[in-house]
Amino acid sequence: MSRRRVVVTGLGTVCPVGNNTTEAWSNILAGKSGIARITRFDASPFSSQIAGEVKHFDVTQYLSPKEARRVDTFIHYGLVAGMEAIADAGIGKHPDNAERIGINIGSGIGGLPLIEDTQRAVEEGGIRKISPFFIPGAIINMVSGNLSIMYGFKGPTLAIVTACTTATHCIGESARLIEYGDVDVMVAGGTEASVSQLGVGGFAAARALSTRNDSPETASRPWDTGRDGFVLGEGAGVMVIEEYEHAKKRNAKIYCEISGFGMSSDAHHITAPSEDGEGAARCMVNTLKNGQVNLDEVDYVNAHGTSTPLGDIAETVAVKRAFGDHAKRLAISSTKSSTGHLLGAAGGVEGVFMALAVKDQIAPPTINLHDQDPECDLDFVPNTAREMKIRVALSNSFGFGGTNASLAFKAI
Numbered sequence: 001m002s003r004r005r006v007v008v009t010g011l012g013t014v015c016p017v018g019n020n021t022t023e024a025w026s027n028i029l030a031g032k033s034g035i036a037r038i039t040r041f042d043a044s045p046f047s048s049q050i051a052g053e054v055k056h057f058d059v060t061q062y063l064s065p066k067e068a069r070r071v072d073t074f075i076h077y078g079l080v081a082g083m084e085a086i087a088d089a090g091i092g093k094h095p096d097n098a099e100r101i102g103i104n105i106g107s108g109i110g111g112l113p114l115i116e117d118t119q120r121a122v123e124e125g126g127i128r129k130i131s132p133f134f135i136p137g138a139i140i141n142m143v144s145g146n147l148s149i150m151y152g153f154k155g156p157t158l159a160i161v162t163a164c165t166t167a168t169h170c171i172g173e174s175a176r177l178i179e180y181g182d183v184d185v186m187v188a189g190g191t192e193a194s195v196s197q198l199g200v201g202g203f204a205a206a207r208a209l210s211t212r213n214d215s216p217e218t219a220s221r222p223w224d225t226g227r228d229g230f231v232l233g234e235g236a237g238v239m240v241i242e243e244y245e246h247a248k249k250r251n252a253k254i255y256c257e258i259s260g261f262g263m264s265s266d267a268h269h270i271t272a273p274s275e276d277g278e279g280a281a282r283c284m285v286n287t288l289k290n291g292q293v294n295l296d297e298v299d300y301v302n303a304h305g306t307s308t309p310l311g312d313i314a315e316t317v318a319v320k321r322a323f324g325d326h327a328k329r330l331a332i333s334s335t336k337s338s339t340g341h342l343l344g345a346a347g348g349v350e351g352v353f354m355a356l357a358v359k360d361q362i363a364p365p366t367i368n369l370h371d372q373d374p375e376c377d378l379d380f381v382p383n384t385a386r387e388m389k390i391r392v393a394l395s396n397s398f399g400f401g402g403t404n405a406s407l408a409f410k411a412i
Contacts, residue, residue, distance in 0.1 A: 003179040007412065008255040008355045009247050010089025010240030012081035012189075015349050016052035016233050016339045020084060024349075025356050028338055029385045031367045033217035035231050035340050040195055048209035050216040051195045052233030052340030070133040071142065072111030074236075077345070078143035078191030079150075081236035086151065086187060089240035090252060094152035100184040102155030103144040104174045105191060105238060106166040108344025108399070111138030113196045143191055155183045161344070163399030164304075166190045167237060168347030172261035172407055175241055184246045189238035189348030200232060206271065210307065220341075221368035222305035222334040223312050223376040230306040233340030237348025239355065256358040259392065259410035260291020266402030273311050273398060277318030280304075283404035284322040284394060291408045293392050295326045298408075300363050300393040302350050303380075305334025306341050315396070316376045331388060333366040333381040347397040347405070354395045354409045361411075362387050 011021045016034025018024030027034070035052045043049040059068045059076040062083060068076065082105060095101065114137055121129035136142055141159035148157045156177065160169045167190025174186035203209050210229040212219035220231040247254055264286060266279035273280065288295065303315055320327045335353050336342075342349055357363055362385055369382040393409045 004181065005244035006175045006178045006241050006258045007244050007247050008239050008241050008258065009252040010085040011255065011352045011355060012083065012085030012088065012238040013349060013352050014054055014057065014077045014081045015235035015237065015342065016054060019054065019057050021352060025353065028335055028353060028364045029362065031365050031383060033338050033367060035216045035219055037216055038195065038200070041197055043200065046200055046204050047211050048200060048204045049213045050210065050219055050231055051200065052231055053195055054235050071137040072114035073193035074107050074111060074191050075137070075143050075146065077193055077234070077236035078105050078238065079146060081189065081191065081238040082143065082147045082187055085238040085240045091185065091240065097184065098152050098154040100155055101153040102157060102177065102183045103147050103153060103187045104158040104160065104170045105143040105187065105189050106160040106170045106344055107140045107191050108161065108163050108166045109192065109194045109199065110140040112194050112199050114138045116196055116198055147187060162403045163401060164341070164343050164346055165397040165399035165403045165405045166344035166347065167351065168395065168397035168405040168407055171239065171241065171347065171351055172405060175258045175261055178241065178243050185240065185242040187238060187240055189236065189351065190345040191236035192343045192345040193234045194343060195232055195234050203232060208308065218368045220307045220337045222307045222337055222366055223373055223380050224369050225371045225373050227307045227309060227312065230308055231340035233342040235342050235349060236345050237350065237352045239351060254412055255355040257410040257412045258407060260287040260293055260408035262286030262290055262406050264404045266404065268402050271400050273314035275314055277314050277321050279402060280315060280318035280396070280398055280404050281321035284318070284396065284406050287394065287406040287408050293408055295323050298392045298394055299331065299388065299390045300357060301330055301332045302354050302393065302395045303332050303334045304396045304398045305336055307336065312373070313375050316378060319378060327378060330379065331363045331381050331386060332378050333364055335364050337367045347395065350395050351407060354393045358390050358393050358409045358411050361390055363390065
């Protein structure tokens with residue numbers, strides 16, 4: 001059986017630089033930062049007091065106040081990004097081919113703020129304060145579940161959870177469902193809302209976060225000598241992907257093709273990357289093999305690029321290991337320099353940006369890169385977006401536990 005081609009036909013975004021795809025992409029290309037002091041709670045006791053929060057977001061534009069209260073914020077973001085992607089793709093509710101449309105939207109952590117709020121309510125008022133909607137309002141698969149109910153999509157309803165690789169795995173595995181004929185359309189991506197006391201506190205305790213509290217907008221600085229940790233972000237990135245002939249038949253707008261997907265594991269450490277880059281490099285090589293893409297066809301890489309001292313060097317080593325001499329000819333950037341690290345949503349938002357980079361033939365910048373680390377000696381598109389030919393773009397995601405995933409987006 002030959003593999004079927006998979007294309008991207010709808011995009012949806014909620015993130016620190018914009019609450020829809022057009023706004024977010026415009027701000028990314030303009031080099032704007034979405035990182036500021038935390039406003040959700042008093043962060044003064046924490047070593048890191050900054051985050052990429054979603055701003056001016058009113059969920060009641062999309063859900064009734066009663067519906068909104070019943071679910072955690074990560075579900076709000078995922079639903080809104082999913083609704084935008086579905087509308088962008090031109091798919092209506094309760095379609096005739098509902099059994100051939102599925103959903104796969106994951107989260108790395110899930111409903112942490114709702115869990116915190118419920119625990120506080122129990123401490124103050126006893127167990128009768130636990131809402132009957134607490135569990136379905138906090139568990140990770142309920143973005144997919146709620147979208148399925150809203151639109152009447154009756155295909156697979158999934159939610160992969162693999163830390164910061166979540167959304168990339170969701171998109172890649174969804175593409176495989178289409179390739180092998182199980183479905184014709186998937187709504188796929190990731191969502192996260194962990195800017196909370198436990199979320200910030202947990203990463204701060206692990207000394208993973210930037211403490212550049214006096215200059216939030218410059219705190220996320222991948223590959224810069226002044227980087228001191230990642231900045232926690234939040235939001236959602238969702239795309240509609242579908243079989244190529246199916247999309248053509250309905251005259252759908254096509255952004256690009258998903259031409260390859262690869263995975264691997266470092267088998268090294270629960271949080272630290274392998275210094276030799278072997279696992280991440282193998283993941284990129286697997287992606288190119290899966291997509292039958294030659295090394296010299298790849299023009300751009302959206303790196304995992306979290307702005308951590310070890311991680312950025314390890315990814316640089318991995319890119320060199322995977323691409324050899326061609327690594328020096330790649331344009332590479334990290335949009336996390338603008339958004340912060342969205343954990344399980346990162347690969348979804350970055351996947352949306354990759355689809356647009358390939359469509360618009362422009363590489364977004366790595367902002368705040370002014371003093372490049374000599375050990376990170378590749379072309380990281382510093383500070384200004386670059387119009388360029390992009391035949392194939394790679395998007396990398398790496399997560400705790402040593403899990404790795406990459407996607408290849410091809411111009412069409």
